[in-house]
Amino acid sequence: MYFDPVLMIALPLFAAFLIPLLGRVSKEIPKYVPVVMIGFNLYESIMMLPHSMVKPIIVIIAAWKPPLGINLTIGALGNVLALIISLVGFVVAIYNVRFVQKEPTEKYHMLYMLMVAGATGMVLTGDLFNLFVFLEITSISSYALTAFIRDRNGAEAAFKYLLIGSLSSTFVLLGIALIYGTTGTLNMADIAEKIQHVDSKITIVALILLVTGFGVESEMFPLNGWAPDAYSQAPTAIGAAFGGIVVKAGVYALARLIYTIFNFQGVFFFILIMGVITLLIAEMSAIRQKQLKRMLAFSSIGQMGLVLIALGLATVRGVEGGLFQMFNHAMIKPLLFLSAGYLVYYSGSKDISDLDGMGRKKPLLSFFFAFGAFAIMGLPPLSGFWSKFIIISETIRGGFVVVAALALFGSVIEAVYYLRVVGRLYFKQPNESEKTKYVHASAILAMSVLALVVLFAGLFPDMVMSYLKPAATELVDKTAYIKAVLTAGL
Amino acid sequence: MRKAIAVIFLGIIGYYLLATFFNIPFGIARVLDGVGFKYLAMGVPDTGAANVVTSIVVNFRGFDTLGEVTVLFLAATGMGALLHHREPMKRSRQNASIIVKAGARILFPLIIILGAYVFVHGHLTPGGGFQGGAIIASGFLLMFMSYRSYHVNHVVISRVESLAGSTFVIIGLFGLVYGHSFLANVLPLGTVNTLFSAGVIPLIYIAVGFKVGSELTGLLDTMLKTVK
Amino acid sequence: MDILLIILTVILIVAAVMTIRKKDLVAAVISSSVVSLIASIYFYLLQAPDVALTEAAIGVGLSTIIFMITIRRTRRMEE
């Protein structure tokens, strides 16, 4: 039993508008509002799952059938991503409850909730311009959150992010202009239907503009200059959420574009190549990082490179692998970020070299970090293994042996730098014994949930995959999606 | 060096994009089955708003507008968060001359009324919540500029903002409850070209007007204040 | 009509160039508000009075003010 899915977006917005009022009542309330709202989203996306697997749920807004009105199209893919986003969002929201002490906290919670709502909107909407609006909601809240700490580096990172983000969003707008100018519609399914009759010289330019725009959010090289800075300078929880929320929405938009709306075969190969380049450059940069969070940021980019490779394969199985990788990345990266955030906090320095012997002082945090590192390296039986395995297997099946070898080379590099950090945590003699500080229970809870999900997905990958298969099918075979939207309510 | 590279690549982009856009002839109705003409045909009979742009912004694509309001809200919130200081803040500005002050006194109510007029008549004439809100904000700006001591109550502003924003969503939820879809126009459409027509459209635009007005005012206030 | 349009366009481009050329940021911002103003006239000519009004209120008015405030809080000259 699920409620109208539009509430997944409307209620967080409503709550966000109300937070200033609620904040007057008590300072405590705003802390829990995101937990409740995103928890509701989580509930919704779980309850919708059995329905959306069968056929897309079309939600009509303002009583206008598509393509006239805006509609939410919750196919398997959108639902799975909404689930991922709400799950990560929920966990990070729990973490936020105690972690955020920087004033003004109520604004922080507001921004955070809107970021999650925006990302949810991006993956649920069926309208191209609405996608743009939600992209802006997501990215503006991300800009503000990046600079939230208000130190010099945070502002710098935020400015970079904003510059690149807004530059690219104008390209998105240009692309939308081109599409509207030639097809006269903004509904994605309708566009997909009508764009076949448009001169491909025009549509390819539209696609390029849109890919450039959404490539920024999905961390494609060379559009990812913002990522390492933003990840490392944002508050820890936000850095964790970027990988699981903002980037996922960006990749979703990218996938939607290249699979559903447009139909260019060469683009897939292009995405594949960009994926490899992204992966390699990110891993190579990561290995030389001195700061822990910055290293994690580069590693995150590398993981997205792997996702892009999977999307570039354009096979159902490959996309499944890519979605699985996205799922894993969304679970593991927050785990790493949250534990790293605490480790950095306790060691009092952002540098990896100051983490010596934290394994002794903070065994649980270090365990979570090591667990996450092992999972992201793709060691069985953790879930990272399966996604990597499927992607590489499909890459080789597609005949791209060199690509697979390069991706694996990237994995080796990844193993090296993660092991170096884990080594610091465990192998080095702790420099001096400080009195141990308290780790909030909400943080431990958040990390445990993520770790359990990772372990569970690794032991029972079929459970996860059974939901990803319809999602991948929906993406690769777009006819069902288009039909569902255009016949909605008839 | 950077200049040269930038010019070269911008030249390339400009060339290719212009070439592409020249393929789309200007000033000709190209896509006859596009949604735009359907909106034109349906706008008045089905929404009751004389201004089709308004009916699109508030009704057909009302969800976008909700997002848009959120974006503005986000920007205001973000700025508030970024310029937050623990110490109380003040505007530092010399009092303006007596003429300006006197003028401002007279102009301020007029500007507010103009703004209100613009957003109340959004469904009939050009203009609407955003424009009206901006006009109201400029009225407050005038007061900020003229009177050093002029003070807007932050609590009031944020309450207006909150209430206006939640009104928008509540109207949407009413649509969900009574009209089976979010933001559905559940009120009677009335007679076209009268003030009380077009169902929820004016209500939403009024809410948007209040919200945008208070948000922009708050935004300007935030930017003008500094720590002494 | 065409001549008016061409004159407007020339002013637009000149104003845009001035926006990025002027060392004095206040002058640059004023130039950019001229750009917005002309854009607003464009919108009017393109039968978009709603957009014209918005651009006039927000582009010409509000964002100019925001720029001005920023300049006052930072520095006026481009170094």
Added chain:
Amino acid sequence: MIYYVAAFSLILIGAYAVLVKKNMIKIVLGLSLIDSGVNILLVALGYINGKTAPIFSNPSLKAEGMVDPVPQALVLTAIVIGVAVTALALTIVIRLHDHHKTLDISKIRELKW
């Protein structure tokens, strides 16, 4: 056509400012120039020669005689989003200036490599 040229001039000039100008306020100005350009372009795409604004201010007007209203609605949204981004960008610029005492973006690169 001249609208296209004007729009692209704005976009390119703005992009040039973003890419080359060192002063951050200039960069933000460049961004808003790009926004204006894109907006002009969008509205121009909806224009149809000899047709009127999409407002039925008196009953004699016919739907067939009006320009496409959708781009106008989109631009309305885009303008508001643009100003929101500009405002936020300028706030960040103020913060950066507070910290670094400069507006020169090439001097603000503590996060690199």
Added chain:
Amino acid sequence: METIPLILLILFGSALLSYVIGKINFVLKVGVALAGILVSGYYFLQLYGQAQSYTFRLLGFDIIWRINPLSWFFGMLIFGLGILVAIFSTSYMKNKERVDFYCFALCMTIASMFGIVVSGDLLSFFFFWEIMTWASFLMVIYYRYEAQAAGIKYFVMSMIGAYSMLIAILMVYAQLGTFSFDALASGWSDFSVSFQIALFVLFAIGFGVKAAVMPLHTWAPDAYGMSPAPFSALFSGVLSKMGIYGFALLMFVFGAGKLAGSVTTIHGVALPSYILAWFGALTALIATLIAVMQDDAKKLLAYSSVGQLGYIILGFSLNSSMGTTAALFHAVNHTIFKGMLFLSIGAVFYRTGTRKLSEMGGLISNMPYTFFVVLLGIITMAGIPPLSGFVGKWLIYEALLEKQMVLLAVVAFMASTAAFLYCYRLIFTIFLGQRPPRFDDVKEVPWTQRAPMLLLSLLTIYLGFYPYGLLNLIGQAESTVMGLVPMNLSQSILFNDLGHVSTIAVMNTVGTVFVIVFVLFNTLYKRSRKVGLKDIHTSGEVPGPEINLHYATDFYQPFSRSIRYVLERSADRLYGQFANNLEGFFDVLRYVYTGNAQTYALFVIMFLAMLLMFTNWLI
């Protein structure tokens, strides 16, 4: 419940359980781990001679777990040594920190190795292979502070190997659409020659890393040396055998040994196999030479282990029945004597707290049992009759001569002879000579440690005397799984084209001679002479006064001078340099992230411009 999943479940379960319960007290964690291994060992014994298989689908892939004589053979090694090591650990690990961690890693390693041998498809093979890698990695880093470099080196090299194997596996999958061994076995000969060679090379790299084939061996000395002694035994004795098992699969089950198509053959062996044979032989020789130079007892054993594995690979690469028999037989031997030696070095370490040969001496009277075990161990290792080591080496020489590879036989023989050098040193420096005063009150190790060592010693005597049972087992594996005709066997006599040898006769002869010499020696040279610490002959050279002549440190000084050329060009250093250069390159590359926001914006513009210019490629 099916036996195979049951065993895996017990092992993995006891790993987790011993870790969780292990927080409570010592007896519980060790008890749980030991019980888990013993119970699963019991179930494993029941699998003998059966042909069970268990299949299920995972992620749309068919997973097959099955037992056959070959996997039973290797399973026997795993459980045989695994149980002994577990028993040994009960006292060895007492009063050590993080025993729960140790037990976890031990059980995980054994479980994953068992998983490898029962895998009937490449996917689960790779899955368990990876688990084995990280589980043993946890063991290598057990002594955390010193072990970091060794651990990371081990892990990274294993990963490179595993990924090269993964590429091969997935190339097979791309061709056949299935991971099953059977399909690969029947489909192998249909592959094109270049594809076969590519697969062969990729698989060989993957297995070669685990089997420590030179030049992929560099992790081995450090990793063996760093892990706790009981685990070193398992590491060298069984874990490295997984690489050997891989080679057995590759050469005989998959059929890479008889590379179909037009590949040059040398002495009846396909070229890739022939090259592999040389790799094996040179590994045996060079590793032995390096082993001679080691001062750390465990490193010495580690290099010797690398060398012995070289022999085994040499045996496999001959692609003949005799070679395979020799290899498998030697694999068992190696497990036994490496188990003995590592455990006894562990025992010595347990009592003395050092592994440096130069610091020890004269422990014979303190630890007589251990001395006895080491004595038997080095005799087997050097391949001297009458113990089982002789049978294995004899078979290898025979197999080489059968193929008329004289040169290889010479190299192998040289390596075997050189092994005497370090064998002698091992026993001499630890147990003979003079005892440093601080070791005066060293006691023999407890029975839980003595028993496994003695058991292994009995086994090596038994196998030297009566290898028939083991050879029969190997024969079964060869005929049913590996597609070879097993050797002609009769009770204790080994036949081949060149002749035959009777182990009983050998045993009798050697035994008689030994008794005679022992008696003569004791009667004729009854008086023993106390020697000074520096009274020693340096490989026949007269030492100059400037040479520090402690008998342990500079035992083979002139010899080491003569092979310095080899030592200086170690692969390890080469890899280190390569890795450094690579990192330097990465360092340059990351400068694309200049930190300047405008540069990033320029990247966006350039990206867009490039795409617009090459639109034709995208359509």
